[in-house]
Amino acid sequence: MNKPSFLQNGILLWRNLTSCGGAFRPEGRDYRRAFLINVMLLAAMGVFGLFTLLNLLVFNDFEVAMVDLLAFICSSTALIYFRTSRDVERSSFITTFIVGLALLVFLYLTKHYEYSLFWLATFPPFAYFLNGTKRGTLAVAMLFLPVFVMLVVNLGVWQPAPYELVSIYNISIAFIALAILVYFYEKSRHQAHVQLQFIKAREATEKERNRLLREMHDGLGAQLTTALYATRNEQASIDEVANYLQLALEDLRIMMDSMQAFDGDVATLLGQLRYRLERRIQQAGLELTWKVDDLPNFPAMTPQDALNLQRIVQETLVNTIKHAKASKISLVAKMKAPNCLKIQVTDNGCGFDDQQDGFTGRGLSNLHYRAVELNAGLTINTQPSKGCCVALLIPVAKTSNS
């Protein structure tokens, strides 16, 4: 029983250390950088501490031991500072600065002896992982510039370095430190990826649920309520109630259609909508002219876009069926330009005065709202007794012929 609890304690301690005592939650924005800062400071402490002891006790190099000790103290202070302040930006900078300076001083003192140059290779990961690409490049340049100057100036001055036990220590520990750095970077990157996927999936589910709730509330719920009240108050004939219910069922089917996988085929989306509304169009005595071109596929179009498009066209057609008192209606869908899809619904009905208050009501604002979400241009051209023309211009990104 003792051993696993010891291991568990170790894991808990590690989690505590890398998240500043739980201050950074895995779903938080800065968790990953905080994790990296802590891991890198811990690694720096380990390496500097180890070399303080090695230089003091084994290699008898007092100067380098002092540099290592100083660096060890600085990184411990930085770790404590980060733990209390939780200032990610500043701690990243401080960590990079300490490590860079320690490496530079180490090189200055030992020159190229003891294979000290190997250690420089551990700096770019530090710099980039903690500071991002821009500041990382700056930090690398600031360290490597003096290093190269030193190397060039000392060409012919420095003698070949001996290869001995201390070289092996330096080479192998530098390698291990580098491997550990990259390992933890990759690990935190993977964690972040998993976390991101999780958040995305949760958001998508949430969005979908809200959408379904809204539709059930506005569409189905409203229709069923109307049917129920009409039946209760015996205001409506059985035929009328049957019609309400039929509409509710048809709306439910359109909802089902919108839940099918969408792969960018707008022509079928429109076709399916016609198929679902055909009965109502015929019942309203409308003569429908259908002109849907062989449209290309729009792979960049999202299911959300498809839903908005479906709803705009559906509401436009239903408005005509319900309110326009028209005898003819037409739908045209074609490419207006290689990157612009045009869908136009025209009727010869009673039209309306779009300046008048009653018509700026919910139906139209819904259309505009959805058009904005779709990033499409929506124009409604109408005058009393002169019919109505609703045109939708949808910018479409790259297209491919299916």
Add this chain to the structure above:
Amino acid sequence: MTREKISVALVDDDPAVRQRFKASIEKHPDLFWLGEAGCVRSGKALALSSSPRVLLVDLGLPDGSGMEIIKEVNQKQPTTEIMVVSMFGDEGHVVQAIEAGASGYILKDTDDLSLAEHIIQLCDGGSPMSPMIARHLLKRMQATEAYSKKNLGNNLDDSSEAASLTRREMQLLKLLARGYTYREVAEDLNVSSHTVNSHIKNLYRKLSVKTKNEAVFAATRQGLLDMRALD
């Protein structure tokens, strides 16, 4: 013009639906009610013993899926036309059923007159096909065609030709997928609506042939079947 009455049987677990369908079919002069069943087991027995011209099958049954009935009846009794009874006519359910051998579907709320019309239309030619389903079938046929060309070379020319789409059929499926009605398709392609219907019937048949071929390919690849034994 007299013709033989079309015999119809129904498998559905909802007694109300059975009653409604029975009433409306018995009312129609060209249709003849053969019987009904409420589960997979009795449904299979009914279909295989009475061999109806048209079998209507609901997918969700208490002791299993209607798909089992469709597969078995399609295999043992190819003269029976099978139609799925669906609440929503959604792509997922219907396409699967068509691939199993159904040649159309009917919505549960279809009114009495249209119900009879649909059944007669099914026997005359094609059953109605929604744009989503047309599109799905089109994509599927193209995918299997590409697959056959790539993997089978010239070995199976005869059978794959029999099951591949003609240019006309391709045009027709494309128009249907864009929402054009049969009448409009007929005008557009300059053929009679009867021709469109027979094309549709062929399409349904090809799809199930295609599916059978795929099963054969898969079995051959796994070494379960010797191609030479199939001739």
